[in-house]
Amino acid sequence: MNVLxxxxxxxxxxxxxxxxxxxxxxxxxxxxxxxxxxxxQRGGSVMSHVRFAGExxxxxxxxxxxxxxxxFEELEAARxxxxxxxxxxxxxxxxxxxxxxxxxxxEPYPDVVPILKGCSGNVYLADGTAVAQxxxxxxxxxxxxxxxxxxxxxxxxxxxxxxxxxxxxxxIREVNLEAFKRGRTIDLVRT
Numbered sequence: 001m002n003v004l005x006x007x008x009x010x011x012x013x014x015x016x017x018x019x020x021x022x023x024x025x026x027x028x029x030x031x032x033x034x035x036x037x038x039x040x041q042r043g044g045s046v047m048s049h050v051r052f053a054g055e056x057x058x059x060x061x062x063x064x065x066x067x068x069x070x071x072f073e074e075l076e077a078a079r080x081x082x083x084x085x086x087x088x089x090x091x092x093x094x095x096x097x098x099x100x101x102x103x104x105x106x107e108p109y110p111d112v113v114p115i116l117k118g119c120s121g122n123v124y125l126a127d128g129t130a131v132a133q134x135x136x137x138x139x140x141x142x143x144x145x146x147x148x149x150x151x152x153x154x155x156x157x158x159x160x161x162x163x164x165x166x167x168x169x170x171x172i173r174e175v176n177l178e179a180f181k182r183g184r185t186i187d188l189v190r191t
Contacts, residue, residue, distance in 0.1 A: 001052055001068070002051050002068075003020060003067065003068045004047065004048070004050075004061055004068070005017050005020075005069075006045070006047050006069065006070070006071045006072065006080060007046055007073045007093075008073050009046055011046070011141060011142060012142030013035075013037075013142065014035055014037065015168075016048075016143075017035060018033075019143075019146055019163055021050055021052075023163045024153075029053060030052065030054060030056045031050065031051065031056065032049075032052075032059035033048065034048070034049045034060055035049070036048075045079065064082070066080070066084050067087075067089065068091070069083065069091070070145055070149055071090070071093060072093050072095065072128075072141065072142070073095050074093070074095065074112050075099065075109070075112060077116055078115045081118075081119045085120070086120060087121075088119065088120040088122065089122045089152055090116050091126060091152075091188075092112065092116070093127070093129060094129065095141075096109055113125075124189065124191070125189040126145070126188050126189075127186070128145050128186065131144045131182050135182070136175075137172070137179070139172075140176050140178075143164065144180070144183040144186065147160075147181060147183020147185075147186070148186055148188065150180070150183070161180065
């Protein structure tokens, strides 16, 4: 299975991909991971590839082979159509970080749904940011989205919770476990 996670710096994508990698490894799969986070500290693009199977040779997802794309920010999802195919499951967090051209008023923020639907028939929208904010911890967005993702990967919820408890610092463990649980129950909008 090939999972691509995208977003912007500060959204917790690297920790999320570390958690996914550990979960699938403990479930008995071979796993490879690769990440790109150039200007991530300044709100730049972040991308993480996670691949798992009985045996995985390369950490990079080939074009057209993404099984699940999880985007923490709307516009970031629209950067990766070459990785998608008609069966790719696309999970998009309803959060918009306006690029400079939108901030300057030169362009409107684009509607990414038609772009994504042109690549896949399985596009889901989730308001993970609202769930994290309702918990009083917007930085728990990554665990909300891991909860959403876990519904599409057949690994027991107990294993996910075990890994989260092991990987998240004790001072924020409970809120992150709750974020994961709420992500598993979040209402997805299929477009």
